[in-house]
Amino acid sequence: MLVSVTYVTITVITIAANAAIAAADFAKAEFVLANSAEVGVPRGWLPWLGTLKAAGAAGLLLGLLGARWVGVAAATGLVVFFSGAVVAHVRARVYGNIAFPGGYWALSGASLGLALASG
Secondary structure (H helix, E strand, O other): OOOHHHHHHHHHHHHHHHHHHHHHHHHHHHHHHHHHHHHHOOOHHHHHHHHHHHHHHHHHHHHOOOOOHHHHHHHHHHHHHHHHHHHHHHHHOOOOOOOOHHHHHHHHHHHHHHHHOOO
């Protein structure tokens, strides 16, 4: 029971966080443009990156609604995605805001681990 409550709570937080940052990508929010320029991500990639984040959030939601393996696949995809974001920060030697992709990575990893544990 505790795993289920924790799984739902962490996954809902992960869904909300990814939906919010996807919306910021689509809106080309100033902080998104500044961060992507700092780590060398072309502006034209933002809609694609936002789509991946939104798809991950949608997949996590489907996992909560009963399509467990869709949720596991979405969480796995988000872990890989945010691993790439952390690598991009390290490669560009941009450490001042590395906590953001690291935080998304941690939430995604927690959602993945809890999804696997709850099954």
